[in-house]
Amino acid sequence: MYCRKNYTDLATVSNMTDMKRLINSTHSEDEAWIGLTSYPGNETRTWHWSLPGVKFDESKKNWSSGEPNDNPFPQNCAAFQKDDRSWIDESCDKNNTFLCYNESHTSSKTFYLIEEKKTWLKAQSYCREYRTDLVSGLDQLQDPELIALVPNEKWSIIGLFRDTWKWSDGSRFSFRLWNEKFNNQPSNKGCAFTMLKTAHGWGIDDCSSRKSFFCYNNKFILINENKTWVEALNYCREKYHDLVSITSLDEQRWIQDRAKNASSPYVWLGLRYSCTLDFWFWVNDEKISYTNWSPNKMDECDMSVAMETGGNNQWVPKPDNEKYNFICF
Numbered sequence: 468m469y470c471r472k473n474y475t476d477l478a479t480v481s482n483m484t485d486m487k488r489l490i491n492s493t494h495s496e497d498e499a500w501i502g503l504t505s506y507p508g509n510e511t512r513t514w515h516w517s518l519p520g521v522k523f524d525e526s527k528k529n530w531s532s533g534e535p536n537d538n539p540f541p542q543n544c545a546a547f548q549k550d551d552r553s554w555i556d557e558s559c560d561k562n563n564t565f566l567c568y569n570e571s572h573t574s575s576k577t578f579y580l581i582e583e584k585k586t587w588l589k590a591q592s593y594c595r596e597y598r599t600d601l602v603s604g605l606d607q608l609q610d611p612e613l614i615a616l617v618p619n620e621k622w623s624i625i626g627l628f629r630d631t632w633k634w635s636d637g638s639r640f641s642f643r644l645w646n647e648k649f650n651n652q653p654s655n656k657g658c659a660f661t662m663l664k665t666a667h668g669w670g671i672d673d674c675s676s677r678k679s680f681f682c683y684n685n686k687f688i689l690i691n692e693n694k695t696w697v698e699a700l701n702y703c704r705e706k707y708h709d710l711v712s713i714t715s716l717d718e719q720r721w722i723q724d725r726a727k728n729a730s731s732p733y734v735w736l737g738l739r740y741s742c743t744l745d746f747w748f749w750v751n752d753e754k755i756s757y758t759n760w761s762p763n764k765m766d767e768c769d770m771s772v773a774m775e776t777g778g779n780n781q782w783v784p785k786p787d788n789e790k791y792n793f794i795c796f
Contacts, residue, residue, distance in 0.1 A: 470502075470682035476636035477502030478681035480661075481724075482519040483595070484717055486644060489661060489681055496663050500680035502635035503659035503669070510631040512543065515641035517591055517626030518568060518603035520720050523641070527605040531555050544587040545627035547608060549617040554627065557587075565590035565624035566617070568607055570599040578602060578613040580623065588647055590624045601626030632659070636685070638724050644669050687711055688795045689725045689734070696771040696787035699735045700750060703795035710737030711794040712749040714756050722794055723780035733773035733783065735793035740784065742768040758782065 470477045478501045480486055493499070514523045535542065535556035544559040547566065557563070562584040569577055579598060581590070594601045603626035607613060617623060634640060644661070646668030658674040661667070661681075672678070688707060690699070703710045713719050713736065726734045737750040745766070747755060759774075761781035771787040774780055785791075 474682040475685040478683045479634045479636055479638045480642055481640040481720055482642050490663055490667055496679045498660045498662055498678050500660050500678050503632050505632040505657050512629040512631055514629045516603035518600040519642045521604040529553050543629045545625055546622035547625045548622045549619055559587040562586055563624050566602040567594035567598040568600055568602045578616055580616040587624055588645060646670055686796050687722055687725050689728055690793050691730050693731055693790035695790055696735050699793035707795040709751045711796045712737050712751050712753040714753050719759055725794060726776045729776045729792040731791040732776055733791045734776060735791050736772045736774055738772035740766055740770045
């Protein structure tokens with residue numbers, strides 16, 4: 468209640484960048500609550516990909532016949548095999564080989580098969596420490612480089628998991644940083660905290676326990692009203708600061724999470740095309756350092772950018788007299 472009254476909510480952690488901000492913000496606390504909660508038995512388990520920014524899409528899955536089946540007990544992690552590129556659900560405690568994804572541009576390799584068998588959580592920790600994350604998403608799992616690595620007729624851990632945990636502010640970020648004791652803790656403890664000194668993983672505890680806590684302020688505001696681009700710009704400048712700009716992948720992820728609650732198929736952004744100068748510009752004078760254009764990008768007069776509220780949340784030039792929801796900051 469304190470965070471919602473004085474800020475936006477308990478802290479939401481969308482990736483390791485957010486996590487490092489929390490760690491660096493205090494040097495005196497051992498543990499602090501974050502805004503992740505679960506009520507086992509009362510909520511449906513949801514599948515997620517481990518790599519931040521990769522959304523699980525029900526239309527892009529490749530389960531083996533009869534999977535996932537929870538046989539013979541609940542199985543909340545997944546493995547992949549090369550023969551038909553299919554997936555099975557498996558116990559997160561089972562030791563297996565695993566597949567890491569490497570986002571670094573300094574290495575010639577993108578994927579790594581690790582043949583040392585580990586549990587799902589230990590495999591995730593290994594990939595995050597030495598590479599980027601566990602392999603995540605259908606596109607990665609169909610990449611020829613990855614397929615060439617995987618031996619026939621063997622299953623390897625991938626970055627697919629399911630849980631009942633939800634962020635207090637309604638965000639759908641899939642980032643998790645559980646410590647290795649997580650799977651063995653009592654399931655009736657429904658709130659998550661982060662450890663800040665001896666280790667930087669997350670644990671769970673009874674929600675009535677007393678701990679310090681992190682709050683956050685949401686600087687991106689979705690306006691559920693349909694307006695033209697100019698009307699949206701004027702509204703944001705009158706009520707807030709400006710129409711939103713997106714200058715990094717982190718900002719893209721936060722804004723697309725806000726956009727999921729829009730009542731229109733697109734939301735206006737503060738990006739506009741100048742006929743006179745023949746270039747796109749952010750109205751708040753930010754440099755264009757990041758883009759997420761759709762393939763049908765057009766450079767035409769009287770066009771501004773709207774972001775898809777579904778799919779890949781790509782940026783689409785639209786006539787600025789069309790009316791959509793919009794995001795202010």
